[in-house]
Amino acid sequence: MKCPICGGFDKDDYFKCPECGRDYICGSHYDTDELVCIECAKKSESEMQEKREKGKTSVGETPVKDEGGEKEKKSPFYLKSIVCPMCGMIANNRVFKTKICSERKVDIDKHVLVYGWTNLDFKEYHPPLYLFWHCSNCKYTAEKVDFESAGKDSWSNFRLLKRAYSEKLQDDRMAEKLVIWLSKGIDYDQLNYPMAFKLHILGIYIQEILEQENRDTLKLGRYYLRTGWLLRELKEKNSEELDIINNIINELKKVWKDIPANEEEYMKKAVEYLNEAYLKHPAVKNVAALIDMILWLSGIYLKMEDQKKALSYLNKVIQECQKQRAKIENRLKGADISDDEVRHLSLQSKKISITLTKARDLIQDVKSQKFEAQKEEARKLANKLSNRPPEEIREILAKKGYSQGVIDSLLPEKKKKLFGLFR
Template sequence: MLSEEELTQICRKYAIPCPFCETENEYHRLKRDMARAAKMEGDGHPLTYKWKTPGFDSVDPLQFFMGACGSCGFTGELDDADYRQAGKAPDLFRRDFGEAAIQAYKDGASTGRGAAQSLLKRLAEPDVLMKTLAQIHLGILAQCSRSRLPVGPIARYYLRVAWLYRDRERYYADADPEAIEASLRKCRKGFKRDIPPHDDYPVTPTVAVDEIEALKLSRAYFERNYELLKEAKVEDELRLRLLLAEIGFRLYELTSDSVDYKKASTFFSGTIQQCLSIISDKSIVGGAVNRAREMLEKAGERGRELRALHKERGGDEADNDEDVADAKTPAKTKAKTKTKAKKAAQPPTETAAKASGNGKQGGATGKKAASVAKAAQEPAMEDDRSVSERDKATRQISTLTQQVGDLKQRLVELEEDNQKWRSLIGRDALTGLPNRIALLSIQMPKIIRAFPEGGPFTCIAIGLDQVAKVNLEHGWTMGDRMLKASAKGLRKFCTEGEELYRMDGATFVITGRMDGNAARQRVSEMRRALGGSSVRVEETAMPLASSLGAVTVEQKVTTSDKEVMNAVYAALLRTLYKAKEQGGNRAEIHGITRF
């Protein structure tokens, strides 16, 4: 344990009120750039740190990763500015969490029971490894308490749990691993009972008691994150793919499980192919191409190491086929193929002739040799047919090479198309919100198909009245910054199960389950709240006064879902424009609820 004086050398002390129970807690957070990873393993695990202040090489920076409330157990990252500022506006911060989860934390603080309280008790133990593991698991519990499951942070947290177990001998030599495992296992039952339900769990979160469990959980959540990463930049997708490969490699080192090997080799192969695609794409230049080359070399080298380890452990050679491609040595592979074909093409009768060539041994031996040669002739014919096929494939290499070149060009064109579709179906580039195509092509058709099982639903259009004026007076750059800040402010008006979309320009839409009466009250409250609100952009207060239009669907009378959607969207725009025509800062409700 570090003394207060030692902590002062490397940390800043923060007094942060808990956004759930309002208890003020003191945390030590590492000063900026105090500890930087100097050398890392493939999955990001730091092997060494470079400390700005000398004398702390035996200290694990992960001890200062999380801050847990000593009363209710709610936990967040100390590097997260939103968490550090949450106590100043707890109501806004709690909007992202389910009411049941918030109440569970409060009940636990008063009764001393529950998953959070069970882990919180481990923070009082003298074992620093136990304390740090409990903190990160409390962070996982906190992320699972959000209304929308954030798979990325959960994946990162489980990966750090794995690092802690990996670093036990380096940083926590005095820790008792058996006692830690036994203690954490006792937390599992309560963790499973109290974990909030989510349909998006790839696997149910639990308390990981060793590195293998933590890595498998981390991989499951990173894989789900990879599936959802449709709007990401190419480099982000590439880095995540390589990270999944490295996690699989580490798991295979620990388990020798063929499933771990196949997953790792598949991601290495995918990384290599994507790097080649980026390098051959003439529209991508500069740093992205250089980084792709570096990643290609790394993925190729690590893929070969994985294949060698698999072979060393007695793995089937067939498992290596097309799993971990050596992208940098196609000529070498081709040469080997030709050599093998040449050797295989040698007439089998030569061997038989040699066997019978010692004719001095007499007739019996000669007859025996001749029978051996004859017996060898039949399977050799099958080999000849196989060699013939391989020879034919070899002759076609020049033709296939040209076809591969054409396919690469086509791949480049398809990747360009895919990037366009990602932007269309993904999120708005400026604000990061789902865009109009996402609303009209995905969300609304889904809601309408399920109608009326989900009950009435409402679309609320929000038109920011002052953006055009800001563009004229301050320029488009300032207008874009206002839109980004406004989008963040508008998110706070979304309740559980609702989604905010940016349609175009200064128009946003919120969709949610509510009937006409609830929508009327909601729109009225939002108009008043927005009329008295503003966002700060470069020390300038920008008003959020807006025009609002709402359309509620309580009954579907048209048989075509597409016609219903088009009618709802047209009505929504008309209602919004009607509010704008009255001078802005107005709210209008569409009178028709049957579509």
């Protein structure tokens, strides 16, 4: 058992290189950033450098210039040239200029309903369409952060994804055709909903190449949710582009049998992944992230009209907030606490109180909606039974499972007079 590079052996510090397959590589000859032996790391860097030089495009940011005759049309974007982390070629993508737009109104599932623009000339642009960056060479499609900081997080699965994606396209002809087909016709100068939908689907497909246990559940949950939002927006607009997307889905079903077909199915897929992320994802470990995730899931369930699960998660939010607030209050009573820690904990306590109020308000809203919905159902049934005595109708409604409050609101119980007096 010797290190194949230096011939030494350290029983407490040795590794196996996943790239070349060699075992017993000592710690001093293992690249802990790249998670391969130093020889494979150097080889990989050399190959990436060659590809960069072939790209013949400088890396950096330049304003996007839309040709418009003598006078150039203003653009809200910068064109960013960056080395694709998947293939090493230069990928040119767009990024909105700093502070050019902001979220003005957000739905309970975090779907942005209204954007505000510092320049109203740009209000025709819809930011969610530009979520995904795309490499025209290898077709890798992901969010901006996954191009700029691929593999930086300790829990990142990018190295596994990079290998799996390359092998999939080499070994699976159908997968290669699917990736090329989804990439066809993508034009960021004329980006529309069908193009954005294809980019979302391509992003999902690439992430799901990995086996279930290696997938980034938080990322995939967000991707599915955002895809559902696109379909929701088109449905609300009654847009003809929804028909184009439905045709795309029908084509995809020929090779991707279980691809979701509508907003509801994308939402269901999203909560599957997000529930798994809530339980296991490393990014959802600190208290603030945990509470935010629970509140987010409750909002998604409300949009899905699953009030039972929404209430369950909202109650979890309240329990977690109360638990954390109690911890803060106990710490604030400590004799060894510093002024800085007092300020920090006081701020945390205020944020928790805001979240607690929001959760309680949502619970009240849900209960009110549930009451009104039940009341309407009960009213319809009571109208059908209008030829029967009120007491009999009350009994029937109770057997059907309607709450006492609903029954009393429709058919108030006749008050009994004391000792039968004053008849």
